[in-house]
Amino acid sequence: MTSHRILELYSGIGGMHCAWNESGLEGEVILAVDINNVANEVYKYNFPNTTLLNRNIQSVTPDYIEKLNVNTILMSPPCQPFTRNGKFLDENDPRTNSFLYLIELFVPLDNIEYILMENVKGFECSTVRNIFINKLKDCKFDYQEFLLCPSSFGVPNSRLRYYCIARRNISEWPFQRKEDIVSLSHYIINNKSLKKIEDILELNVPENYLVSDKLLKRANILDICYKHSRRSCCFTKAYTHYVEGTGSVYTNATPEEVEECFKLAKTFDDKSNDFVDTIKQLKLRFFTPNEVLSLMSFSRNYKFPENITTKQCYRLLGNSVNVKVITELLKILFE
Known part of the structure; x- marks a missing residue:
């Protein structure tokens, strides 16, 4: 060869x-x-x-x-x-x-x-x-x-x-x-050959990856993935900074629980604290840089240096x- x-x-x-x-x-x-x-x-x-x-x-x-x-x-x-x-x-x-x-x-x-x-x-x-x-x-x-x-x-x-x-x-x-x-x-x-999102999830993800209250006010346009999802949206360098068209978010809740939660939340104004507090129960979070690496098929031993910030990681991945x-x-x- x-x-x-x-x-x-x-x-x-x-x-x-x-x-x-x-x-x-x-x-x-x-x-x-x-x-x-x-x-x-x-x-x-x-x-x-x-x-x-x-x-x-x-x-x-x-x-x-x-x-x-x-x-x-x-x-x-x-x-x-x-x-x-x-x-x-x-x-x-x-x-x-x-x-x-x-x-x-x-x-x-x-x-x-x-x-x-x-x-x-x-x-x-x-x-x-x-x-x-x-x-x-x-x-x-x-x-x-x-x-x-x-x-x-x-x-x-x-x-x-x-x-x-x-x-x-x-x-x-x-x-x-x-x-x-x-x-x-x-x-x-x-389609059954597609991996599931649970295959790439990290354990014990810190709370700082939870979607902020400010972004939860636009929860209606979030693309939500679940444990058994076989899909996620394209991640861009603006991931976590904007919610529309920059990548998916994840919840441990079931699709049924999400549907019920949104049904209740929609009885409130979507800019209100009640709306945000209701959606917060789902604990929607961003995928971590390591999870995005996995979704982009990088090997398990590929790592970001510790001095690279999370924001820098997302920007680099969005361009990869x-x-x-x-x-x-x-x-x-x-x-």
């Missing part, structure tokens, strides 16, 4: 590195690059033996990469240019500059044989995506695009993302490529990748 040499770009907290380890493929991450100091601290804590550069991607020259003798690039470029919160600025957003710079490197770096790229849903409709795909074609890469969610792979979490895997100078690819983006429908598994999905795509890429 060939041993691959990997360049991990926009490495964040090392989700791609974790996926490579989980894949069982032969190879080593030779270099990781990211400009986020806090993410780099977490990366170094978990992968102390990997060389990590704290710098802008555009400072990494073709000559420097060539000397590394890598044949694989794993990357998750900034997604904000392709999101609603990022105002869909696409190629006009300066945060795309480093990725556009990288795309141009595919020509001189003919030793790169494998690429895996992850981004937010919406990237597939962007101008930058067209530039990326056209450059892959120009450089004689075979490629496949995907829109995939962890729930298709047995993980009880929604995180729909765009992925592209590409390879060149390789004998025929056993994977049957499709002209269109491969979507969820090709990968949906039996689902390890399980990347692992499965790596197996396809290196078939």
Whole structure:
């Protein structure tokens, strides 16, 4: 089996590195690059033996990469240019500059044989995506695009993302490529194969993870998970700060108990103390950073350093990748 040499770009907290380890493929991450100091601290804590550069991607020259003798690039470029919160600025957003710079490197770096790229849903409709795909074609890469969610792979979490895997100078690819983006429908598994939320729960979670009274006033829009739930919402970097669209909360109560509690609470004004006091009986709480790590398929031995705050943990996780999905795509890429 060939041993691959990997360049991990926009490495964040090392989700791609974790996926490579989980894949069982032969190879080593030779270099990781990211400009986020806090993410780099977490990366170094978990992968102390990997060389990590704290710098802008555009400072990494073709000559420097060539000397590394890598044949694989794993990357998750900034997604904000392709999101609603990022105002869909696409190629006009300066945060795309480093990725556009990288795309141009595919020509001189003919030793790169494998690429895996992850981004937010919406990237597939962007101008930058067209530039990326056209450059892959120009450089004689075979490629496949995907829109995939962890729930298709047995993980009880929604995180729909765009992925592209590409390879060149390789004998025929056993994977049957499709002209269109491969979507969820090709990968949906039996719902009973999904893990339950209870599989990832920590014991004796401190009370400081309880949803605050202020946020309980908006309890009507909370997404609530239970012990036997086989789903949870996508976690974003604003988790615990805002309640809408940032991730799910958990309760030990049953769905029936929650229904009865909300029925009683709705007899009060939702800004009143009576409303909040009623909902408080459910002891709704946020998932801990370790629980979110599990929902994003990081291994049990992955840890945050003690000096990283809970808020920083959530922000880093909101910008990370689902390890399980990347692992499965790596197996396809290196078939």
